[in-house]
Amino acid sequence: MPNWLIAFVKIIDAVNYRIGRLSMYLLxxxxxxxxxxxxxxxxxxxPLWTQEMAQFTMVSYFVMGGAYSLQLGANVRMDLLYGRWSPRKRAAVDAVTVFAxxxxxxxxxxxxxxSTxxxxxxxxxxxxxWRPYLAPVKIIICLGVFLMILQSIAFLIRDIALARGEEF
Structure with missing residues (x-):
């Protein structure tokens, strides 16, 4: 793997790790x-604002922690066949399914x-x-989804390296 791809994956992992750890405090x-x-x-x-503020905070917690959750492997995965495969075969299958x-x-x-x-x-x-503006929470949702896309691309790069037999 080229050094710039390795640096890209490390930067994405570091950013998502820090944002995920920070978003834990939203609880x-x-x-x-x-x-x-x-x-x-x-x-x-x-107060008129507490219910919606609680909803906005929960959405922020959930979405901003999404990439961190992916990074930790805390997502749900169908393990019917996957667990029996070798790490290299898993990486090859993951490199294809990550596109979905x-x-x-x-x-x-x-x-x-x-929508934003x-x-x-x-x-x-x-x-x-209370009538709060909705743009701020929509921006947070977009940012969280963007971070999940970046984490998925980092997974793709890592899986391609592993499928090719390279250590990352």
């Missing part, structure tokens, strides 16, 4: 928002970018009483 933000909601309701002043994942994520990213552009054009807001 504390989510807990704080929900705790505030509970305390405010107990005193008879339920990249295509799927690409379609999601394309739709997400169009639309949200900016019209100043799209939620239909709730």
């Amino acid at each position: 504390f933000v989510l807990s704080g928002v929900l705790l505030w909601s509970i305390i405010a309701k107990a005193f008879g002043r339920p 994942m990249i295509f799927f994520l690409g379609v999601i990213l394309w739709g997400g970018i169009e 552009a639309y949200a900016f054009e019209i100043g799209e807001r939620s239909r709730s009483v």
Whole structure:
């Protein structure tokens, strides 16, 4: 493998690792928002923003941690035959099937970018009483999907090297 491909994979892995580790702390933000909601309701002043803020925080946690989850192999995989194959055969099959994942994520990213552009054009807001702008959460979704695509490309490069018998 060329050195620039190895550097690319290492950079993508490092970026997704750091962002994934950082996004773990969004659970504390989510807990704080929900705790505030509970305390405010107990005193008879339920805030209008807590439910949607909790949803936005959960979406951010889920999407921004997606590439990190892929990196750790925490995704669900059908292991009927896969577990019996040699690492080299697994890499060859993964190098082919990763294109389905990249295509799927690409379609999601394309739709997400169009939806984000639309949200900016019209100043799209939620239909709730709080009425927050939706563009920020749509940007986060697009960024998270883009990071998953980059991680999938890094997997593809790694799988091609392994299928060719090269250590990465």
